[in-house]
């Protein structure tokens with residue numbers, strides 16, 4: 001049997017993690033004395049975060065951990081106080097409360113703070129065992145009817161820990177964003193990468209709840225990632241690697257590790273992954289549902305949600321993993337792959353869905369209520385059709401929207417039916433930057449553009465294509481830009497008049513302190529589905 005992070009010998013694991021963290025430095029801020037049962041160590045080794053913002057509140061997150069991050073904190077619940085203040089010195093407290101961190105949810109804390117004022121920054125911290133956490137900064141949403149002059153957000157995805165360093169977040173923190181949109185692959189479930197940049201020698205396939213907790217802790221141990229979480233709220237969705245490569249709804253993906261690939265085993269694995277995801281993200285308690293279905297336990301995490309930034313923008317977050325139908329026409333061993341649409345009629349089968357019927361209906365309802373501002377659709381992957389075969393014939397990737405053509409058409413039909421004024425799709429997954437037009441019908445090049453799309457590169461995860469990425473542009477003319485060698489993130493700045501998107505890329509994500517530069521800048525006018533390079 002392959003050893004896992006959760007296997008015995010905690011002393012060895014602790015030692016290894018300390019090695020991994022040896023150059024991490026410290027971000028902890030000064031702390032006072034608090035009257036609680038004292039802990040002999042700092043339990044905030046995974047940092048703090050906020051998310052799920054509303055006009056009157058936000059979710060504050062932390063998870064208490066032992067010094068080795070992956071060791072047990074015992075079986076007794078730990079009381080945790082939280083404070084939200086208008087100032088960084090915590091002189092003007094806006095709200096405070098107390099909750100219990102319990103072992104059944106890995107001592108995670110999801111404090112749902114009510115009663116805050118709309119559209120303003122706050123500072124927050126936790127206190128547990130007499131120890132204060134680092135201070136985080138968060139922001140509430142504007143009131144739904146407010147006139148908002150600007151929204152500045154960063155979008156990011158795909159941060160395989162051992163593929164590089166999180167220098168992207170050091171630079172993102174200097175961009176002055178209101179919000180981070182994370183679009184999937186927050187962790188990777190694989191064993192250690194070949195030619196790993198960062199080494200954690202016991203990385204094995206992630207399978208059990210303890211495994212998923214440890215893998216989240218490893219990614220979250222990075223001080224630059226922690227600092228970006230502490231800088232502003234994050235809104236997240238996930239892709240496949242939070243569970244398993246190319247999984248589809250209740251079906252396992254590529255079968256790794258082989259021998260653990262039947263549906264019943266996969267349901268237990270998915271439950272574990274979903275629980276660990278909830279435990280490590282600033283989600284509301286109601287977003288994590290443990291439901292009995294047909295005699296077995298099926299965990300659900302609710303990520304599809306609409307956030308309103310006053311009258312300036314609606315953000316609609318989608319989940320294209322949890323409810324999807326199986327991929328078709330791919331490799332028989334694990335379904336996904338490049339397929340020829342000329343020989344795969346099932347790609348167009350209207351009965352197949354990527355979001356699931358309930359989420360599709362919800363999306364259509366959200367489009368019916370779209371205001372006159374921007375409609376930002378945050379989802380996992382490239383939205384537009386992409387032929388990956390040079391010359392005659394076509395090959396499309398069946399694990400993304402190209403594998404669910406009728407489902408994609410229902411989304412663009414919904415945009416048109418409700419005359420959604422300024423749709424902007426943001427995505428990740430492909431580890432390359434792609435920028436283009438969303439077409440009413442990708443099979444007809446002359447069909448109208450109904451929106452624009454920015455699919456972002458990875459924070460660290462390697463690109464398979466690299467330098468040949470742009471060579472696919474001529475056969476996919478609805479895209480105007482593609483680049484695959486650079487890691488980084490995107491910045492979107494929305495105003496009532498226009499959107500400016502800046503692709504920010506690193507010189508080398510395999511170095512701890514990379515430089516950042518602008519790869520390209522794009523402009524979109526409100527109400528006009530045309531993206532132009534500046």
Ligand SMILES: [Fe+2]
Pocket residue numbers: 158159184185241429430431461
């Ligand atoms: Fe990825």
